[in-house]
Amino acid sequence: MGLLYLGTPLPWNEAKKYADHVRTHGITQFLHIWDRLKDRTGDELLWGDEVEYMVVAFDDQERSAKLSLRQTEILTKLSDIVHDISADCPTKYVTRSTTLILLTDNFSVAVPTFHPEYGRYMLESTPGSPYTGYIRDLLSVECNMRYRRALARTHLKPNEIPLTFTSFPHLGVQGHFTEPYFNPNDAVSSHSFFLPEEITNPHARFPTLTANIRSRRGSKVAINLPIFFDEKTPRPFIDPTIPWDRNIYKEDSDAKNGAALPNHIYLDAMGFGMGCCCLQLTFQACNVSDARRLYDGLIPIGPILLALTGASPIWRGYLADVDCRWNVIAGSVDDRTEEERGLKVIPKSRYDSVDLYISNDGFNRPEYNDNYLPYDESIYDRLRAHGIDDLLSKHMSHLFIRDPLVVFSETINQDDTSSSDHFENIQSTNWQTLRFKPPPPNSPIGWRVEFRSMEVQITDFENAAFAVFVVLLSRAILSFNLNFYIPISKVDENMATAQRRDAAAKAKFHFRKDVYPPGRSGTSSVASSSGACSPTDGSLRKKDKKMRNCFPRSTLPEDGFIPHPPVKEEYEEMSMDEVINGKGDNFPGLLRLIYAYIDTLDIEPRELTKIESYLDLIRRRANGSLITPATWIRNFVRLHPDYKHDSVVSQEINYDLLLAIDEM
Ligand code: ADP
Ligand code: MG
Ligand code: MG
Ligand code: MG
16 A cells, blocks of 8 residues: 555545546656656665555454454554564464464564555555565565564454455455444445445545545446355355345445346455455566566566465355455456446456556567557657657556546645655556556655565465565566566466466466577576676676676677567467476476576575575475465365355354464
8 A cells, every 4th residue: 555645535526626637747746757767777676575464353252253453553553662673583473372383593673564454454564674685685584574473463462363364254244254343334435235334444545445436436346256166055146145135325226236146256345355465575676677677577477476376265255266366356446437347448447467568678579568558648648758668658648547536635736846646646556466666756766566466375484485486586587588478468368367266276377488588598598698607708707695686688699680480379378387397398487497597696505495495385386286275275164064065154164264374
């Protein structure tokens, strides 16, 4: 979430009058940043993670697990104690059942930061300061995550636990799923059947966002997830827990009139999506063109890691036939009007996968950008007239087709040379798989890329493993000039595939066959193309002690010829195992590329062992020897003695599941 302003947010009828004002000044603000920082280069690798938690209150008498709505109090406590302390990685970690986990490493941890999130039961944490390119920083991530969890834990009640769990299984289930209880009939912002107003962070921004999305759209949001048909699930499945005949809000008849589909789990509020927890990573790039290169390189990785981290198979008390949160969030903030949703006017929600590759290097063939891309022509013309190239102008003018959803009356007029609020208003409410982040004005921060598709994992070890994997992959992409381009429409197909049940084990994904820069092939040559150990000029370089950020750009092969086979021949369907672990001699797999990069680093054996333990988790999850959290959760439910094989996840199962997760 971006910064939270104190002020008076305008209702949609008022806010929409300022849409052009915010867009125009937002672009002016971007242009000021561009003029000042477009040539900035040489920034070191700085990176950081964001981990989201849901605070769950257990009642052992009642055998229930509910969402604790004490975010505001908890964050106040955390910010009170967090000023000045610095601590070693905790050596003891206490769960509710007082299991002790001993940590062997002893890192010093900077005081982390905790942030509010959409749900009033959520916390977000980030490291106290970004990590650098040193390997010891890479290896401190797990400890840092553990420390943050332990810190949050010490400021909760004894029966409350911060869980890194993607979707709360009983969110929106009839009866009590929050602590304390609130009646959903009071949901004045969302008009939801299921989620009370109090589920939402009370800061004015969040209820306003919720209400303005509904108002702009002209109806409640509507998400329909296919139900997982088990042996005794009724066919057709018509959800008896939907209050079909409620008559409080004008949208209450929508469900009966077709918004709620048979054989599906119907979700009708922003909280179902924005109330999910995820794991995000942000990288500072050497300069703007490397940020664009990295952004493009990670686009095809988005759906791969969504599938591999899949952790959300239960929605509103039912087992679903999907493993991931993505489409739920996309639908939960879909503010497009009925007209915009029809006939390809605006094909996607403002929360969706990336629509455009933006790098200006020779690898990015125009054929790859094959999605229909609505963009604001006058903004595009303005950016072009300012000297910005076609792709970046298209990227920005595509983001800027959206209206600002929350406008504060106090901050309508800003100094565009020193503020980026209007720019960020639009930028930060385009929630895509990747985010290209320009430097904020008046800060030391450079051009960044944020990787946003992953689901949060249950343990800190797993979250650290995925963080380490993406950091190393980002280095491999830049140092070896890897080429992962496939048509962006195929990336979208992969996004849909990634969410299907068991996608990590069973699905096939489009992936590029030859990922090496022109003129090279085979993993052996990758290591030698890095410029880090044995560059093409033949001189042997020392290995790097620190992960670099600035790498030489790809050079053309000696004869200057880049072969361009038809795009269709450049990619094929691969299993998760093949994408990650390779496919015979033809395709190395992402892990082998990472190992070739690690080979360019000067790493101690002890450090290498630790890195290997993380990469091994990725390897095993991809080859199916370790199941995804989604599969584990689904199996837990289906093997629970209380489960009736009817897709229903009872209060008892919910309690036992979350207890088991805490103990993990
Ligand atoms: P948002 O919610 O807008 O995505 P946050 O501030 O919550 O952003 O998280 C940003 C992440 O970026 C944090 O992990 C932080 O440590 C990291 N970070 C901070 N400064 C830099 C930087 N200069 N380069 C890269 N990452 C950074
Ligand atoms: Mg967040
Ligand atoms: Mg954040
Ligand atoms: Mg973020």
